[in-house]
Amino acid sequence: MSLLGRDLAIDLGAAGTRIYAKGRGIVLDEPSVVLRDRQTGRVVGFGAEALDGADGADGADGADGETYWPISDGLPQDGELARRMIRHFLRKVHRHPFPRPRLVMAVPDEFTPIERVALRDAGFEAEARGILLVKHAIAAALGAGLPVRDGAGHMVVDIGRDATRVAVLSCGAVVAAGTVRGGGNAVTRAVARLVEDEHGLLADEREAESAKLRATREPTGNVLIRGRDAGTGEERAVALPAARVREAAVQPVEHIVRAAEYTMERCPPELTADLGERGMVLVGGGALLPGLRRRLQEGLSMPVRRAERPSDSVALGLGRCVEDLGLIAKLRRR
Template sequence: MSLLGRDLAMDLGTASTRIYVKRKGIVLDEPSAVRRDSNTGKVIGFGTEAADGADDTEAETCWPVNGGLPADNEMARRMIRHFLRKVHRHPFSRPRIVMALPEDATPIAQMALRDMAFEADARGILLFPHALAAALGAGLPVRDCVGSMVIDIGYDSTRIAVVSRGAVVAAGTVLGGGRGVNRAIARWVENEYGLVLDDGEAEAAKRGAGQPPYEEVVVKGHDPDTGERRWVALPAQGIREAGGQQVESIARAAVETVESCPAELAADLSGQGAVLIGGGSLLRGLGRRLRAALSMPVRRAERPTEAVALGLGRCAEELGLISKLRRR
């Protein structure tokens, strides 16, 4: 390690933050959450600790990141500083950090991201396009002239990109990712069973429906008539169908992105196929639906939830890569 501190890469996700340390790999993967005392507003925990204490009525959890950018500057800064101190315990040096820049970030948002990272104790910030980080982390040949497609299904959004020769050639965004599926499941349960599910319960139903024996998932919902909470057994098939609309909008946007590509790249893609990353890519049946819509091979990356951090980590390992890819 240099006296100036290690180089790190950080994927600041809406649901989770992942940190990659040069020559070590991913060393932190925690919810992007801050826990505060409801009465005093004092911060009492970050990350896993903050997300786990959700049942405590004396405290509330806030999620200060949205779409890769700080939504609550002060809380995001304190959370990042906490994470950085956890992985970079060197009192006399500060790390240099590679972070993802969302494609739709305005110059002001970009500046806010930089300022926040500096204030959180970074020595230098390098911003790298999110889509390229995703493609690198998914193991795609980003610098080749062939086209590669990567679809990142995150918490609140799905980002679709075709990259070739180190640049983004076509891109699309769908509002809604994993949370959109949860909301659709909660709506279906309310209509069919008269029970209200909170996001945690809808998430449990979604994950349960993707696990063997794929038949039934039991969750606890709130009955608005009696005010009581009661258990309900939901058919896994119904849960999967409820999330179908969100899957359809992802499929539509993926098709539109391919259609907006130059013809020769679209031809490459039909052979190369698309790679899915992000937590939402773990949704059962998604790959099959996308394969049918796109008429091309679709596979999930080896480490889907870590792909963006791994791609940014590649840049931290080889800082020259950033300028090589940017120059194109």
């Protein structure tokens, strides 16, 4: 009961949900996934336990269950499943059936009134007693340690599961923002296409994701990828050079470069000059892909650095707002 009503920050990502508790830091980090029984449609798991109980991934056929990812681009795509998932995570943090916390949440930088209402409704229906919204780019910049309230220009690129968000900040406000469909998941799909085109092998998303991660950890050597033969249906494996797997990420990276260029074109000249000097900061799980920083730096001719904790940046930024709720009001006044 000592945690009843504790202020929380919740970063609703397409790939994972993180919760920051005031005075405690990040207390939950789980996949944003729901598992439903294939026969009855009943929800049987959330987060890590949903993946543990699934035989397939991202809606792939499994023997007993099917997984759903109810969050996309920071917003609920399936309102009912998103609400139930959020409520489950809040109760898991509080260890109480009716926590009723006050929540700080991130809203997309270019949001519509309908999207804002949908996000607030998801929080309230998950039994929050109050909702405070912070723009996504502001939260990411705060979590990356950028001085968002000064007058210089700062660019933040958040590479998520299904989208990459680019934003330029100055004086505590978002000056220009853009979103390109395709993030870490686009790289995963590119790996799956590579295996199918060159070897006739159908690899599911979980196997392609695993291969991508192994290729990032092992810069040399081969990566073993399993799948079903498109012709015979038999399961087999192929070994691909790790460098070849990483090459599959080239096209998604080019999309990020173009989104960054487009966002910079919408900025005042003085901020564009700042960006040429200060460069961009990468956050999000996709920022961990080896070689990405170098490719972006070459494509944009500007400095590129990765946040110290890229996957946690948004949650940490929202956490700063939880620790000092007055900071939200200060940012809104700028």
